[in-house]
Ligand SMILES: [Fe+2]
């Protein structure tokens with residue numbers, strides 16, 4: 403089972419570049435499932451129905467989220483109804499949407515879980531215990547993908563080891579900067595600390611650089627808008643054993659526009 407997992411897609415430029423790159427690489431790679439982090443897909447902050455539809459049209463089949471989940475009011479129209487959208491699992495009980503979804507790939511159930519770290523982010527419930535809870539709920543599922551959306555590398559590395567041998571993959575998202583540490587951990591879990599983003603390369607994490615520099619220089623609020631110019635596409639390709647769900651390989655795919 404071959405899976406493509408795309409990092410945070412940023413705004414309209416990111417959505418358009420997702421479409422362009424996927425159009426080119428899908429025939430060549432023939433993935434069985436394409437997942438993307440969509441927390442910045444609408445105007446750089448959050449997800450709307452329109453942005454989600456564009457990603458589905460491009461070939462994305464499942465969308466995970468993060469700390470920007472609730473930035474667009476429109477997301478409420480899809481969080482509960484659209485079974486392809488997953489928000490962080492460790493939000494408090496009663497939060498709209500679901501922290502996990504199950505999809506069918508090659509006749510197998512694939513469990514997709516979104517977790518959010520707590521360092522420099524909202525203080526959600528413990529993502530480690532949340533992961534234990536969901537794994538206990540679905541002991542029969544062997545193909546499990548975890549998007550660990552977190553700011554600090556240590557929290558993501560720790561989650562990789564914590565879930566090693568229990569899930570097929572732990573991929574980090576949120577920082578928009580890809581890390582060079584993709585590998586299969588000894589007990590068969592594919593791991594990368596951060597996928598990176600699909601978005602404008604010459605901004606600051608996809609935001610217009612002048613606006614970010616102004617805020618840093620002046621400590622005054624400034625508008626943050628999605629940057630323009632060439633995009634970067636960051637993803638991983640992972641191959642999982644069809645029967646056991648163990649990862650056989652993971653490699654980064656980085657394309658420049
Ligand atoms: Fe992000």
Ligand SMILES: [Fe+2]
Nearest residue numbers: 468469470576
């Ligand atoms: Fe984020």
